[in-house]
Amino acid sequence: MATKEQTNPNEMSFLDHLEVLRWHLIRSVLAVVIIACFAFVMKSFIFDTVIFGPKRMDFPTYRFFCNIATFFGATSDFCADSFPFTIQNRTMAGLFSAHIWTSIWAGVIIGFPYILWELWRFISPGLHENERKYSRGFILVASTLFFMGVLFGYYVVAPLSINFLGTYTVSEEVTSEIDLSNFIATVRASVLACGILFELPIIIFFLTKIGLVTPEILKKYRKMALVVVLILCAVITPPDVTSQIIVAIPVLMLYQASIYISSIVVKKEAKKEKQNAK
Structure with a gap:
């Protein structure tokens, strides 16, 4: 197996590439399973602290918005003692199933850097030396952006969604009893969604490298991108303007950063072509 990975990719057959990819996928899945096992054992922390954290009104996000409302002398749902809904399980295997799948997803999120590393090990032999040099730090940057998105989703999008949808009511006759799987x-x-969304600069970097995107295109369709971002924010956030704006701001900042990154890539490619032409 090690011999195949060291072979020049141009000399490998399609089946050889599939064999190499298979082992990268196996190692990635194995890493996710190992992390999932640890998450499975840490049931109390995963559920009581992480999953159900945004259900408690002492969650940092709620305290932050409550302090702002108090400062301006306004009343806010963020200052309530508790949410007017309960979480329940409706199926015999519901709790065990939720435990299993939550552990697996925890393995995917925590193991994201390793999964990226295995992906990079698969594609890097097919790159030129200068392309590998320009792509150094890919795993670190991509992982940092992903975890920034995860934290943003957990501390901003999730609590805003839970606060809006959990307190929304159509009649006092209706009692909200949220299913466990739906809450998770x-x-x-x-x-x-936020973790993937924050990978936008990395995606733009590679699209620019292969010539599908240029800074001019990104600038030309900036207004259209704004509309798409607002629609996307409307999908992943509660249907209130404040929440959509809070989510849209960092996404638009990432889009602007992507334009800057695309410009750098284009300049470096032009400089490289000029040097090769001499």
Whole structure:
């Protein structure tokens, strides 16, 4: 196996590449399973502290917005003692299933840097030496952006969604009893969506490298991107303007950073072509 990975990719057959990819995938899955096992054992921390953290009104995000409302002398749902809903399980295997899948997703999120590393090990032999040099720090930067997105989703998007949807009511006759799997899905979707969304600069970097994106294109469609961002924020956040703006601001900042990154890549490519032409 080690011999195959050291072979020049141009001399490897399609089946050889599939064999190499298979082992990278196996190692990635194994890493996720190992981390998931640790997460499975740490049931109390994963559920009581992490998953159900945004359900308690002493969550940092709620305290922050409550302090702001108090400062301006306004009343706010963020200052309530508790949420007017309960979480319940409706199926026989619901708790065990939630425990298993939550542990697996914890393995995916925590093991993201290793998964990226295995992906990079697979594609890097096919790159030129100068391309590998320009792509140094890829794993560190991509992992940092991903975890920044995860934290943003957990501390901003998830609590805003839970606060809005959990306190929304149509009648006093209706009591909200949220299903456990639905509550976990809300937190998970917020975290993963923001984690992937924050990878935008990395995606733009590679799209620029292969010539599909230029700074001019990004600037030309900036207004359209703004509309897309607002629509996306409307999907992953509660349907109130404040929450959408809070989420849209960092995404727009990432888009602007992507334009800057694309400009740097284009300048370096132009400089390299000029040097090769001499």
